[in-house]
Amino acid sequence: MTDICIPISHLDDNQIADVTVSVNGEKKKYSFRVEAFPWNNLASSEERIMVLKDMIERYDSSWELIQIYTPGTSAGHIHVLFRKKI
Amino acid sequence: MIRTNSLQKVYTTEEVETTALNNINIEIKEGEFVAIMGPSGCGKSTLLNILGLLDNPSTGDYYILDQNVSRYSERQRASLRKANIGFVFQSFNLIDELTVFENIELPLLYLGKSTGEREKMVNVVLERMQIMHRRNHFPQQLSGGQQQRVAVSRAVVAKPKLILADEPTGNLDSANGEEVMSILTKLNEEGTTIVMVTHSPHDSEYAQRVIHLFDGHVVTENYKEKFHV
Numbered sequence: 001m002t003d004i005c006i007p008i009s010h011l012d013d014n015q016i017a018d019v020t021v022s023v024n025g026e027k028k029k030y031s032f033r034v035e036a037f038p039w040n041n042l043a044s045s046e047e048r049i050m051v052l053k054d055m056i057e058r059y060d061s062s063w064e065l066i067q068i069y070t071p072g073t074s075a076g077h078i079h080v081l082f083r084k085k086i
Numbered sequence: 087m088i089r090t091n092s093l094q095k096v097y098t099t100e101e102v103e104t105t106a107l108n109n110i111n112i113e114i115k116e117g118e119f120v121a122i123m124g125p126s127g128c129g130k131s132t133l134l135n136i137l138g139l140l141d142n143p144s145t146g147d148y149y150i151l152d153q154n155v156s157r158y159s160e161r162q163r164a165s166l167r168k169a170n171i172g173f174v175f176q177s178f179n180l181i182d183e184l185t186v187f188e189n190i191e192l193p194l195l196y197l198g199k200s201t202g203e204r205e206k207m208v209n210v211v212l213e214r215m216q217i218m219h220r221r222n223h224f225p226q227q228l229s230g231g232q233q234q235r236v237a238v239s240r241a242v243v244a245k246p247k248l249i250l251a252d253e254p255t256g257n258l259d260s261a262n263g264e265e266v267m268s269i270l271t272k273l274n275e276e277g278t279t280i281v282m283v284t285h286s287p288h289d290s291e292y293a294q295r296v297i298h299l300f301d302g303h304v305v306t307e308n309y310k311e312k313f314h315v
Contacts, residue, residue, distance in 0.1 A: 070125040
Protein backbone atom coordinates (compact mmCIF):
# COMPACT_ATOMS: atom_id res chain seq x y z
CA MET A 1 0.00 0.00 0.00
CA THR A 2 1.35 3.45 -0.86
CA ASP A 3 -1.52 5.69 0.27
CA ILE A 4 -1.46 7.50 3.56
CA CYS A 5 -4.66 9.45 4.22
CA ILE A 6 -4.31 12.44 6.51
CA PRO A 7 -7.51 14.32 7.32
CA ILE A 8 -6.69 18.02 7.64
CA SER A 9 -9.39 20.08 9.25
CA HIS A 10 -9.95 23.83 8.92
CA LEU A 11 -7.49 24.52 6.13
CA ASP A 12 -8.04 28.13 5.14
CA ASP A 13 -7.63 29.72 1.71
CA ASN A 14 -4.11 30.15 0.34
CA GLN A 15 -2.58 27.58 2.67
CA ILE A 16 -0.27 24.76 1.68
CA ALA A 17 -0.38 21.32 3.32
CA ASP A 18 3.17 19.98 3.71
CA VAL A 19 3.56 16.27 4.40
CA THR A 20 6.85 14.66 5.40
CA VAL A 21 7.02 10.88 5.02
CA SER A 22 9.85 8.73 6.27
CA VAL A 23 10.42 5.50 4.31
CA ASN A 24 13.09 3.23 5.78
CA GLY A 25 14.61 6.28 7.43
CA GLU A 26 14.65 8.31 4.21
CA LYS A 27 12.61 11.49 4.54
CA LYS A 28 10.45 12.67 1.63
CA LYS A 29 8.50 15.89 1.74
CA TYR A 30 5.35 16.51 -0.29
CA SER A 31 3.34 19.70 -0.58
CA PHE A 32 -0.26 19.89 -1.74
CA ARG A 33 -2.50 22.78 -2.67
CA VAL A 34 -6.20 22.83 -3.42
CA GLU A 35 -6.99 25.79 -5.63
CA ALA A 36 -10.47 27.20 -6.25
CA PHE A 37 -10.84 28.47 -9.81
CA PRO A 38 -13.88 30.46 -10.95
CA TRP A 39 -16.63 28.30 -12.47
CA ASN A 40 -19.45 29.99 -14.29
CA ASN A 41 -22.44 27.69 -14.30
CA LEU A 42 -24.27 29.87 -16.78
CA ALA A 43 -21.54 29.67 -19.41
CA SER A 44 -21.43 26.91 -22.02
CA SER A 45 -19.41 23.79 -21.35
CA GLU A 46 -16.82 24.91 -23.97
CA GLU A 47 -16.39 28.32 -22.36
CA ARG A 48 -15.99 26.87 -18.87
CA ILE A 49 -13.43 24.34 -20.07
CA MET A 50 -11.48 27.07 -21.89
CA VAL A 51 -11.25 29.09 -18.65
CA LEU A 52 -10.25 26.01 -16.63
CA LYS A 53 -7.66 24.99 -19.22
CA ASP A 54 -6.20 28.46 -19.22
CA MET A 55 -6.00 28.57 -15.41
CA ILE A 56 -4.23 25.20 -15.27
CA GLU A 57 -1.85 25.98 -18.13
CA ARG A 58 -0.83 29.31 -16.62
CA TYR A 59 -0.41 27.84 -13.13
CA ASP A 60 3.01 27.84 -11.41
CA SER A 61 4.95 25.15 -13.32
CA SER A 62 6.68 23.89 -10.19
CA TRP A 63 3.33 22.36 -9.21
CA GLU A 64 1.72 19.45 -11.05
CA LEU A 65 -1.97 18.79 -11.50
CA ILE A 66 -3.22 15.80 -9.57
CA GLN A 67 -7.00 15.96 -9.70
CA ILE A 68 -9.91 18.10 -10.86
CA TYR A 69 -12.89 17.79 -8.54
CA THR A 70 -16.52 17.90 -9.67
CA PRO A 71 -18.15 21.22 -8.79
CA GLY A 72 -21.64 21.26 -7.26
CA THR A 73 -24.51 22.20 -9.56
CA SER A 74 -24.60 25.80 -8.37
CA ALA A 75 -20.96 26.14 -7.32
CA GLY A 76 -19.13 29.32 -8.29
CA HIS A 77 -15.73 27.61 -8.06
CA ILE A 78 -14.10 24.40 -9.16
CA HIS A 79 -11.48 22.82 -6.91
CA VAL A 80 -8.23 21.53 -8.35
CA LEU A 81 -5.54 19.63 -6.45
CA PHE A 82 -1.86 20.30 -7.19
CA ARG A 83 1.29 18.73 -5.79
CA LYS A 84 4.70 20.40 -5.73
CA LYS A 85 7.09 18.68 -8.11
CA ILE A 86 9.94 16.89 -6.33
CA MET B 87 0.04 3.64 -32.01
CA ILE B 88 -3.09 5.68 -31.32
CA ARG B 89 -4.10 9.08 -32.65
CA THR B 90 -7.42 10.88 -32.59
CA ASN B 91 -8.31 13.93 -34.61
CA SER B 92 -11.26 16.14 -33.53
CA LEU B 93 -13.04 13.10 -32.17
CA GLN B 94 -16.62 13.65 -31.09
CA LYS B 95 -19.27 11.33 -29.67
CA VAL B 96 -22.87 12.45 -29.46
CA TYR B 97 -25.70 10.37 -28.05
CA THR B 98 -29.12 11.31 -29.42
CA THR B 99 -32.51 10.37 -28.05
CA GLU B 100 -35.87 11.71 -29.25
CA GLU B 101 -35.70 14.62 -26.85
CA VAL B 102 -32.12 15.34 -26.08
CA GLU B 103 -28.67 15.35 -27.62
CA THR B 104 -25.75 14.71 -25.28
CA THR B 105 -22.17 15.37 -26.29
CA ALA B 106 -20.09 12.80 -24.42
CA LEU B 107 -16.80 13.67 -26.13
CA ASN B 108 -15.88 16.92 -27.79
CA ASN B 109 -12.90 17.68 -30.03
CA ILE B 110 -10.58 15.03 -28.58
CA ASN B 111 -7.05 15.18 -29.99
CA ILE B 112 -4.70 12.73 -28.35
CA GLU B 113 -1.72 10.66 -29.35
CA ILE B 114 -0.42 7.59 -27.57
CA LYS B 115 2.89 6.06 -28.56
CA GLU B 116 3.77 2.39 -28.53
CA GLY B 117 5.09 1.33 -25.11
CA GLU B 118 3.46 4.16 -23.16
CA PHE B 119 1.43 3.76 -19.98
CA VAL B 120 -1.24 6.44 -20.07
CA ALA B 121 -3.97 7.15 -17.52
CA ILE B 122 -7.16 8.91 -18.52
CA MET B 123 -8.50 10.63 -15.47
CA GLY B 124 -11.59 12.54 -14.57
CA PRO B 125 -14.76 12.46 -12.50
CA SER B 126 -17.78 10.24 -13.21
CA GLY B 127 -19.58 11.17 -16.41
CA CYS B 128 -16.66 13.07 -17.94
CA GLY B 129 -16.45 10.73 -20.95
CA LYS B 130 -13.60 8.44 -19.84
CA SER B 131 -15.33 5.14 -20.56
CA THR B 132 -16.85 6.45 -23.81
CA LEU B 133 -13.35 7.35 -24.96
CA LEU B 134 -11.98 3.96 -23.90
CA ASN B 135 -14.79 2.19 -25.80
CA ILE B 136 -13.87 4.08 -28.96
CA LEU B 137 -10.13 3.47 -28.46
CA GLY B 138 -10.95 -0.22 -27.92
CA LEU B 139 -13.02 -0.39 -31.12
CA LEU B 140 -16.15 -1.26 -29.18
CA ASP B 141 -17.83 1.86 -30.53
CA ASN B 142 -17.43 4.33 -33.38
CA PRO B 143 -17.04 8.11 -32.97
CA SER B 144 -19.86 10.34 -34.27
CA THR B 145 -17.38 12.57 -36.10
CA GLY B 146 -13.61 12.94 -36.30
CA ASP B 147 -10.91 10.41 -37.04
CA TYR B 148 -9.41 7.61 -35.03
CA TYR B 149 -6.14 6.01 -36.14
CA ILE B 150 -4.83 2.82 -34.55
CA LEU B 151 -1.79 0.95 -35.84
CA ASP B 152 -1.68 3.37 -38.79
CA GLN B 153 -5.24 2.60 -39.91
CA ASN B 154 -8.08 5.08 -39.89
CA VAL B 155 -10.77 2.99 -38.24
CA SER B 156 -13.37 5.74 -37.70
CA ARG B 157 -15.80 4.32 -40.23
CA TYR B 158 -14.97 0.65 -39.86
CA SER B 159 -17.87 -1.79 -39.75
CA GLU B 160 -18.42 -3.89 -36.63
CA ARG B 161 -16.87 -6.85 -38.43
CA GLN B 162 -13.70 -4.92 -39.33
CA ARG B 163 -13.42 -3.49 -35.84
CA ALA B 164 -13.84 -6.93 -34.25
CA SER B 165 -11.13 -8.40 -36.42
CA LEU B 166 -8.63 -5.67 -35.50
CA ARG B 167 -9.70 -5.73 -31.86
CA LYS B 168 -9.31 -9.43 -31.18
CA ALA B 169 -5.83 -9.53 -32.72
CA ASN B 170 -4.43 -6.46 -30.98
CA ILE B 171 -6.35 -5.36 -27.90
CA GLY B 172 -6.90 -6.84 -24.45
CA PHE B 173 -9.50 -5.46 -22.03
CA VAL B 174 -9.61 -5.32 -18.24
CA PHE B 175 -12.87 -4.11 -16.69
CA GLN B 176 -13.77 -2.90 -13.20
CA SER B 177 -16.36 -5.67 -12.77
CA PHE B 178 -14.02 -8.35 -14.22
CA ASN B 179 -16.61 -9.47 -16.84
CA LEU B 180 -15.78 -13.14 -16.46
CA ILE B 181 -18.25 -15.74 -17.67
CA ASP B 182 -19.65 -17.49 -14.58
CA GLU B 183 -20.42 -20.75 -16.40
CA LEU B 184 -16.83 -21.17 -17.59
CA THR B 185 -13.85 -22.25 -15.49
CA VAL B 186 -10.78 -20.05 -15.01
CA PHE B 187 -9.01 -21.98 -17.76
CA GLU B 188 -11.95 -21.62 -20.16
CA ASN B 189 -12.34 -17.91 -19.47
CA ILE B 190 -8.68 -17.27 -20.25
CA GLU B 191 -8.87 -19.53 -23.29
CA LEU B 192 -11.71 -17.52 -24.91
CA PRO B 193 -9.68 -14.92 -26.88
CA LEU B 194 -7.56 -17.75 -28.31
CA LEU B 195 -10.69 -19.56 -29.52
CA TYR B 196 -11.77 -16.38 -31.32
CA LEU B 197 -8.32 -16.23 -32.93
CA GLY B 198 -8.68 -19.79 -34.20
CA LYS B 199 -5.72 -21.24 -32.25
CA SER B 200 -5.47 -25.02 -32.10
CA THR B 201 -6.28 -26.96 -28.91
CA GLY B 202 -2.60 -27.64 -28.26
CA GLU B 203 -1.59 -24.00 -28.73
CA ARG B 204 -4.42 -22.83 -26.48
CA GLU B 205 -3.49 -25.26 -23.72
CA LYS B 206 0.14 -24.15 -23.86
CA MET B 207 -0.58 -20.40 -23.96
CA VAL B 208 -3.15 -20.51 -21.15
CA ASN B 209 -0.84 -22.55 -18.93
CA VAL B 210 1.97 -20.03 -19.41
CA VAL B 211 -0.30 -17.22 -18.24
CA LEU B 212 -1.75 -19.25 -15.36
CA GLU B 213 1.78 -19.91 -14.09
CA ARG B 214 2.79 -16.32 -14.52
CA MET B 215 -0.23 -14.95 -12.67
CA GLN B 216 0.16 -17.62 -9.98
CA ILE B 217 -3.33 -19.00 -10.39
CA MET B 218 -2.53 -22.44 -11.81
CA HIS B 219 -4.09 -24.05 -8.74
CA ARG B 220 -7.35 -22.29 -9.60
CA ARG B 221 -7.56 -23.39 -13.25
CA ASN B 222 -10.63 -25.60 -12.75
CA HIS B 223 -12.48 -23.26 -10.41
CA PHE B 224 -15.39 -21.06 -11.46
CA PRO B 225 -15.24 -17.27 -11.03
CA GLN B 226 -17.75 -17.31 -8.15
CA GLN B 227 -15.37 -19.51 -6.17
CA LEU B 228 -12.62 -16.87 -6.30
CA SER B 229 -11.95 -13.67 -4.36
CA GLY B 230 -12.24 -10.32 -6.15
CA GLY B 231 -8.46 -10.08 -6.42
CA GLN B 232 -8.20 -13.55 -7.95
CA GLN B 233 -11.04 -12.79 -10.39
CA GLN B 234 -9.25 -9.67 -11.57
CA ARG B 235 -6.06 -11.68 -11.98
CA VAL B 236 -8.04 -14.08 -14.21
CA ALA B 237 -9.41 -11.09 -16.15
CA VAL B 238 -5.88 -9.71 -16.64
CA SER B 239 -4.77 -13.20 -17.73
CA ARG B 240 -7.54 -13.28 -20.31
CA ALA B 241 -6.50 -9.81 -21.51
CA VAL B 242 -2.87 -10.78 -22.02
CA VAL B 243 -3.09 -14.41 -23.16
CA ALA B 244 -3.15 -13.52 -26.87
CA LYS B 245 -0.19 -11.16 -26.37
CA PRO B 246 -1.98 -7.98 -27.45
CA LYS B 247 -0.05 -4.83 -28.34
CA LEU B 248 -2.49 -2.72 -26.35
CA ILE B 249 -4.28 -3.24 -23.04
CA LEU B 250 -7.22 -1.04 -22.16
CA ALA B 251 -8.19 -1.04 -18.50
CA ASP B 252 -11.39 0.56 -17.25
CA GLU B 253 -11.10 1.29 -13.51
CA PRO B 254 -9.21 -2.00 -12.98
CA THR B 255 -8.95 -1.59 -9.21
CA GLY B 256 -12.43 -0.14 -8.69
CA ASN B 257 -13.86 -3.29 -7.08
CA LEU B 258 -10.74 -4.34 -5.19
CA ASP B 259 -9.34 -3.69 -1.74
CA SER B 260 -6.08 -1.76 -1.58
CA ALA B 261 -3.79 -4.81 -1.39
CA ASN B 262 -5.37 -6.51 -4.41
CA GLY B 263 -5.57 -3.19 -6.23
CA GLU B 264 -1.87 -2.71 -5.68
CA GLU B 265 -1.19 -6.16 -7.06
CA VAL B 266 -3.19 -5.52 -10.23
CA MET B 267 -1.38 -2.20 -10.75
CA SER B 268 1.97 -3.97 -10.31
CA ILE B 269 0.98 -6.55 -12.94
CA LEU B 270 -0.01 -3.78 -15.38
CA THR B 271 3.27 -1.96 -14.69
CA LYS B 272 5.25 -5.16 -15.36
CA LEU B 273 3.37 -5.75 -18.64
CA ASN B 274 4.16 -2.18 -19.66
CA GLU B 275 7.85 -2.65 -18.82
CA GLU B 276 7.81 -5.65 -21.14
CA GLY B 277 6.56 -3.47 -23.98
CA THR B 278 2.75 -3.58 -23.85
CA THR B 279 1.05 -0.23 -24.33
CA ILE B 280 -1.43 0.44 -21.54
CA VAL B 281 -4.28 2.92 -21.47
CA MET B 282 -6.11 2.99 -18.17
CA VAL B 283 -9.22 4.91 -17.23
CA THR B 284 -9.37 5.86 -13.58
CA HIS B 285 -10.77 8.40 -11.18
CA SER B 286 -8.10 7.47 -8.65
CA PRO B 287 -5.11 9.82 -8.29
CA HIS B 288 -3.30 6.92 -6.64
CA ASP B 289 -3.65 4.58 -9.64
CA SER B 290 -2.74 7.38 -12.03
CA GLU B 291 0.67 7.57 -10.31
CA TYR B 292 1.63 4.34 -12.06
CA ALA B 293 1.22 5.94 -15.49
CA GLN B 294 3.89 7.93 -17.29
CA ARG B 295 1.34 10.40 -18.58
CA VAL B 296 -2.08 11.49 -17.37
CA ILE B 297 -4.78 12.89 -19.64
CA HIS B 298 -7.33 14.86 -17.62
CA LEU B 299 -10.86 14.77 -19.05
CA PHE B 300 -13.69 16.99 -17.92
CA ASP B 301 -17.15 17.39 -19.45
CA GLY B 302 -16.04 15.45 -22.54
CA HIS B 303 -13.02 17.69 -23.18
CA VAL B 304 -9.31 17.11 -22.67
CA VAL B 305 -8.42 19.77 -20.12
CA THR B 306 -4.74 19.04 -19.91
CA GLU B 307 -2.19 16.25 -20.00
CA ASN B 308 0.92 15.95 -17.92
CA TYR B 309 3.89 13.67 -17.57
CA LYS B 310 4.09 12.31 -14.06
CA GLU B 311 6.86 12.71 -11.57
CA LYS B 312 7.48 9.26 -10.06
CA PHE B 313 5.71 9.47 -6.73
CA HIS B 314 4.90 6.06 -5.29
CA VAL B 315 7.64 4.51 -3.13
